[in-house]
Amino acid sequence: MKFGIVVFPGSNCDEDCYHVAKDLLGCEADYIWHHDRDLKGADAVILPGGFAYGDYLRAGALARFSPVMESVAEFAKKGGAVLGICNGFQVLLEAGLLPGAMQINRGLRYVCRDVHMKVENDATPFTALYPKGSVVKMPIGHMEGNYTAPPDVLGALEREGRVVFRYCDAEGRVVDSANPNGSTAGIAGICNREGNVVGLMPHPDRCSESLLGNDAGIKMFESAVAALAAR
């Protein structure tokens, strides 16, 4: 099992993802520079958090034109497992690999804190080990996490069970006061129709070992290992 971690100029969670894959899970892992088109035989590709291209113009808007994104799109089309975390999620949206767009947080501020989310889809390669309906706590750190999409797209996401994570309180209630950024319907993470491409704003890579006070995120990576081994 090999994780490929894409590195854009301005990515800053690439090493966190590498550490989780390599040191914590004992998997193979390799960085993939954004100018490369070779995914180096990765079984799962991660677009990490950070500020690709300084978030100039819009978060993710310039990164989507990196050569590597053509390979990632092709990989995704063939059913390859792709995970976008935070800025990586924004890149997936701009690239059209996931639908919708991000707006600035409704409070107009960068928000950096722990949030709770409800796992609503346990059928993706990155969520298979979370019980459906369970509540997980993960940290967020972003300025543009206010997810929006046209009504028909939102309808399709809900109908097809493609909302993977939804912001909630510690008891699992999806309430506005638990929504950190104004995201439509409390959406924290979604997947494509096939379920192999997943994006979320919270950071599983920043909560994957008890040393950090929270290891709720490791299951996302373990899920990928289990799901891909089963293929």
Place this chain on the structure above:
Amino acid sequence: MKVEVRVYPREGVLDPQGKAIAAALGRLGHSGVRDVRAGKVFFIEIAGSDAKAIEADAKKMAEELLANTTIEGFDIRVVA
């Protein structure tokens, strides 16, 4: 030639920046402000003299990169 591309939140899309600016203007005493939407303007210089072709080129730029058409609209003005 010079082209201006204005990019702005689509009608109906919530604009948190515009809302905050409208509230700030109200606090400053501009009580008549009903609504503000905040956008961006790109001032672009393009080689050539065919205004039609340049406008078409700018439209392509807006659709490909300058605007995220999921949430933003745009308009183009060929200035000179």
